[in-house]
Amino acid sequence: DQQVKQNSPSLSVQEGRISILNCDYTNSMFDYFLWYKKYPAEGPTFLISISSIKDKNEDGRFTVFLNKSAKHLSLHIVPSQPGDSAVYFCAASEGGTGNQFYFGTGTSLTVIP
């Protein structure tokens, strides 16, 4: 049973525009969320995180929004660049030591020059 879902397998965006990647989760005990970016033949790279005490976290062009009541988070990339083309995974955990992270199935983002 997939506790973290990314319902859009792919997304195409024009360079310079906003990319919005969505993620839904089912476990209300999740309190820590991450986004990873993955290029082919490489391992995922940590991008940005957010804990449940916040509803927004920003890092440069990347902003993550958390809506706890809807069990939904999103990653905004503004402006999108061709180098952002990759697969993006969201992940969630219940926090604390040793708790596993549950990953979504990923969204493949293509930024068109």
Add this chain to the structure above:
Amino acid sequence: KAGVTQTPRYLIKTRGQQVTLSCSPISGHRSVSWYQQTPGQGLQFLFEYFSETQRNKGNFPGRFSGRQFSNSRSEMNVSTLELGDSALYLCASSLAGTTGYTFGSGTRLTVV
């Protein structure tokens, strides 16, 4: 500092064989987790080790096992390989397993 190193990068095995994958975490990281990535399934958690002890385990059959050594290096073993075990196996390390991981590049296992 050096990242997470996984060896080998690619592996081809025959059904029924067993395989051992290796992961060297970032120096100082004591938590090592293993994930399986297959198309359409995302990253599925296998297990996590911290200070040589398995702290958490995902929903994989007993054919999948692991261990961690005193230097935090970890190995993952899969016995009696099945075709469905073909996947990218990723290792990730963190200081204590509470925050974001650093992933290795993975081992691509193909079972024929």
